Amino acid sequence: GDSVTQMEGPVTLSEEAFLTINCTYTATGYPSLFWYVQYPGEGLQLLLKATKADDKGSNKGFEATYRKETTSFHLEKGSVQVSDSAVYFCAPLYYNQGGKLIFGQGTELSVKP
């Protein structure tokens, strides 16, 4: 079945460090790709999206590029802040399968001052 693999956490960084969280997905059909973020004790918020190959999604300094040839959607940020501490989920959405959105296991990010 469809699956998504994320870089394992927890990831601990110092403030202003560069962040990469790797994500690869199965390429059944042509999914739209999303990153969601979950802050401690809260629900899920949409962080960014990309709907076709080579699209770059961006929000709050985070970016991710839809790489169809490598079935990847890696999340990056040039300079993380303490407030970025959260769990990040990569999620492909398969509209051709009834709108099925599946999640990676999540990557916990902790940013230290």
Add this chain to the structure above:
Amino acid sequence: NAGVTQTPKFQVLKTGQSMTLQCAQDMNHEYMSWYRQDPGMGLRLIHYSVGAGITDQGEVPNGYNVSRSTTEDFPLRLLSAAPSQTSVYFCASSSQGVGYTFGSGTRLTVV
């Protein structure tokens, strides 16, 4: 707009009891889904729907039923609660190209 509304926010059930988790959205979204979130396991898809009268099973459907009689509502029924169903449940809705909007969750404990 209220977005996606889940009720109740917290619930404690005894083993064997049944209950319905309610989910409603006011955005006229055609897609709706239910997930459970357990520590260290991310979110797992229980059931999903592409519109009224159409539902499908996700990764972990056993022990749960759904129906979608209207565009707005997508209730999740636990038929006979088990301790393994202790979890946080999220409902979400989407329209084509928009991405899913999530409710605030229901924390369920089965004792």
